[in-house]
Amino acid sequence: xxxxxxxxxxxxxxxxxxxxxxxxxxxxxxxxxxxxxxxxxxxxxxxxxxxxxxxxxxxxxxxxxxxxxxxxxxxxxxxxxxxxxxxxxxxxxxxxxxxxxxxxxxxxxxxxxxxxxxxxxxxxxxxxxxxxxxxxxxxxxxxxxxxxxxxxxxxxxxxxxxxxxxxxxxxxxxxxxxxxxxxxxxxxxxxxxxxxxxxxxxxxxxxxxxxxxxxxxxxxxxxxxxxxxxxxxxxxxxxxxxxxxxxxxxxx
Amino acid sequence: xxxxxxxxxxxxxxxxxxxxxxxxxxxxxxxxxxxxxxxxxxxxxxxxxxxxxxxxxxxxxxxxxxxxxxxxxxxxxxxxxxxxxxxxxxxxxxxxxxxxxxxxxxxxxxxxxxxxxxxxxxxxxxxxxxxxxxxxxxxxxxxxxxxxxxxxxxxxxxxxxxxxxxxxxxxxxxxxxxxxxxxxxxxxxxxxxxxxxxxxxxxxxxxxxxxxxxxxxxxxxxxxxxxxxxxxxxxxxxxxxxxxxxxxxxxxxxxxxxxxxxxxxxxxxxxxxxxxxxxxxxxxxxxxxxxxxxxxxxxxxxxxxxxxxxxxxxxxxxxxxxxxxxxxxxxxxxxxxxxxxxxxxxxxxxxxxxxxxxxxxxxxxxxxxxxxxxxxxxxxxxxxxxxxxxxxxxxxxxxxxxxxxxx
Ligand SMILES: Nc1ncnc2c1ncn2[C@@H]1O[C@H](COP(=O)(O)OP(=O)(O)O)[C@@H](O)[C@H]1O
Ligand SMILES: [Mg+2]
Numbered sequence: 301x302x303x304x305x306x307x308x309x310x311x312x313x314x315x316x317x318x319x320x321x322x323x324x325x326x327x328x329x330x331x332x333x334x335x336x337x338x339x340x341x342x343x344x345x346x347x348x349x350x351x352x353x354x355x356x357x358x359x360x361x362x363x364x365x366x367x368x369x370x371x372x373x374x375x376x377x378x379x380x381x382x383x384x385x386x387x388x389x390x391x392x393x394x395x396x397x398x399x400x401x402x403x404x405x406x407x408x409x410x411x412x413x414x415x416x417x418x419x420x421x422x423x424x425x426x427x428x429x430x431x432x433x434x435x436x437x438x439x440x441x442x443x444x445x446x447x448x449x450x451x452x453x454x455x456x457x458x459x460x461x462x463x464x465x466x467x468x469x470x471x472x473x474x475x476x477x478x479x480x481x482x483x484x485x486x487x488x489x490x491x492x493x494x495x496x497x498x499x500x501x502x503x504x505x506x507x508x509x510x511x512x513x514x515x516x517x518x519x520x521x522x523x524x525x526x527x528x529x530x531x532x533x534x535x536x537x538x539x540x541x542x543x544x545x546x547x548x549x550x551x552x
Numbered sequence: 553x554x555x556x557x558x559x560x561x562x563x564x565x566x567x568x569x570x571x572x573x574x575x576x577x578x579x580x581x582x583x584x585x586x587x588x589x590x591x592x593x594x595x596x597x598x599x600x601x602x603x604x605x606x607x608x609x610x611x612x613x614x615x616x617x618x619x620x621x622x623x624x625x626x627x628x629x630x631x632x633x634x635x636x637x638x639x640x641x642x643x644x645x646x647x648x649x650x651x652x653x654x655x656x657x658x659x660x661x662x663x664x665x666x667x668x669x670x671x672x673x674x675x676x677x678x679x680x681x682x683x684x685x686x687x688x689x690x691x692x693x694x695x696x697x698x699x700x701x702x703x704x705x706x707x708x709x710x711x712x713x714x715x716x717x718x719x720x721x722x723x724x725x726x727x728x729x730x731x732x733x734x735x736x737x738x739x740x741x742x743x744x745x746x747x748x749x750x751x752x753x754x755x756x757x758x759x760x761x762x763x764x765x766x767x768x769x770x771x772x773x774x775x776x777x778x779x780x781x782x783x784x785x786x787x788x789x790x791x792x793x794x795x796x797x798x799x800x801x802x803x804x805x806x807x808x809x810x811x812x813x814x815x816x817x818x819x820x821x822x823x824x825x826x827x828x829x830x831x832x833x834x835x836x837x838x839x840x841x842x843x844x845x846x847x848x849x850x851x852x853x854x855x856x857x858x859x860x861x862x863x864x865x866x867x868x869x870x871x872x873x874x875x876x877x878x879x880x881x882x883x884x885x886x887x888x889x890x891x892x893x894x895x896x897x898x899x900x901x902x903x904x905x906x907x908x909x910x911x912x913x914x915x916x917x918x919x920x921x922x923x924x925x926x927x928x929x930x931x932x933x934x935x936x937x938x939x940x941x942x943x944x945x946x947x948x949x950x951x952x953x954x955x956x957x958x959x
Pocket of ligand 1: 325351352
């Protein structure tokens with residue numbers, strides 16, 4: 301891609317959940333780099349520590365030990381407020397369950413991160429939110445409420461929300477986990493599109509066919525990176541979508 | 553985060569839960585409304601009492617015979633003779649602060665004018681009585697000292713008496729009437745005064761010279777039923793009443809601590825007596841009403857707590873996209889304040905409205921003072937902050953990870 305700047309760099313990362321009697325070793329020493337412009341898929345069985353890593357990378361959680369550099373800045377020892385600021389300005393998060401605000405229009409949902417950025421005025425906020433919605437192809441849906449949107453559309457609104465603050469990376473934890481194959485592919489098509497525009501993406505999935513849309517696969521096992529694969533023939537989501545049998549085909 | 557955004561956030565989230573917002577406010581609306589209504593009714597009745605008692609006259613001091621009932625026991629003997637004409641003279645001549653003095657001899661009876669008759673009160677008084685009671689003559693003249701000396705059978709009548717004895721075409725002045733069979737000549741008519749503070753008709757009275765009533769109708773008794781005095785000025789009322797007490801004690805050979813066989817009541821005392829009971833009522837009613845304010849506040853806290861639990865994931869999301877703890881704290885606090893302010897506004901509206909409804913139905917006077925509005929407002933906001941603080945702290949203390957995962 302354009303430059304070889306490291307967006308994310310983790311070294312010897314461990315995370316232990318202290319549950320009183322049991323200590324859960326969710327991460328047992330992870331070293332990983334993500335370069336600017338990369339599209340990384342993190343794979344692994346359930347419980348292998350994928351979400352834990354994502355939450356630490358997204359500054360939602362802190363590691364038990366190890367170093368984490370985000371965009372060249374050591375995140376260790378940052379205060380809660382500084383972490384909130386990092387989340388606000390450097391990170392876009394996409395969740396499996398969309399997490400849109402109910403009874404709140406698509407546009408207002410997308411605006412949300414900007415409301416917590418005092419540097420952005422109302423006019424700029426509206427423009428950025430509209431632009432983000434355009435990028436996921438939902439400009440005309442801006443006044444729709446979440447319950448008036450399909451699952452795929454809701455996730456696209458959530459993606460628009462994650463990119464509205466021009467983050468250095470979008471972190472998506474099983475974004476297609478709640479979606480059927482067709483809508484999963486539609487969502488992946490958007491991610492590929494964003495990535496081709498230069499946006500760095502890290503995405504968790506346990507589905508092999510989804511991981512093939514990314515250029516690089518990191519496979520987790522028991523809190524460690526088991527292996528890493530460079531995907532030779534990255535699948536094109538748009539072409540895959542076209543190849544999918546349509547609903548009409550199924551009924552015919 | 554700037555304040556405008558904060559308001560946008562709080563307002564949006566209240567707007568999204570309109571019914572719940574309204575229910576939350578309900579307690580506060582009722583609380584504020586009842587405080588406003590209670591204060592309005594209380595203030596209204598206080599004002600009308602003051603106005604009516606001021607209708608008693610100017611700087612009036614009244615002296616009644618009989619013991620003041622201290623400790624529930626009437627201590628002085630011979631109270632029937634406790635006030636005499638000599639006392640009236642002494643007060644008039646010796647008390648520096650006293651301007652006018654008039655004894656009052658009161659009797660009631662049937663009054664006949666031609667074919668009409670009416671029952672009314674007859675007061676035997678000195679001409680100065682008019683000044684003391686701030687009465688005015690509408691037509692004709694007041695009787696004079698000459699009438700007093702001669703015990704002339706002349707009288708002044710009030711508007712109600714006029715209406716009941718004469719048709720509208722007859723001028724009462726100069727007419728003859730019989731009061732308890734004794735013929736009197738009407739020489740004047742009093743200006744209308746209206747209802748008194750205690751609900752009696754102040755226009756239903758007849759005034760005649762004191763000596764006339766005392767000698768001709770009360771069998772020349774020596775005792776005086778009542779003495780009306782007016783002080784030179786409002787400031788001198790207390791001084792005048794002290795002077796009167798001193799003179800009377802001297803005349804009756806009473807020691808300092810003896811219970812006197814008479815009672816002195818000043819206009820100020822009477823106003824205080826009535827307004828203090830109405831003040832007690834206001835305080836009582838307002839405190840009952842403010843309990844509902846507090847209940848309303850607890851309602852806000854309750855709903856805000858439910859709201860924090862229910863919106864845990866929302867809070868998690870807000871934190872995930874960059875809200876700091878203090879942004880969340882401020883949001884929930886502001887929501888509580890917006891709720892209580894809106895509740896306060898609506899409560900003031902409803903309170904004012906219901907005060908006027910009460911006044912038009914029950915005929916009570918109501919006065920909504922700006923003081924009570926400010927009070928209700930400050931109270932409502934304080935309650936919003938006070939009861940909103942705990943839920944807001946709870947929301948702000950959530951850990952983003954856990955909040956996001958909350959089911
Ligand atoms: N908040 C938590 N408290 C305790 N244990 C946790 C918590 N989150 C995750 N774990 C545990 O850590 C391990 C890794 O979990 P996770 O990172 O969610 O895995 P994955 O996303 O790959 O399924 C699991 O054993 C899980 O039970
Ligand atoms: Mg997971």
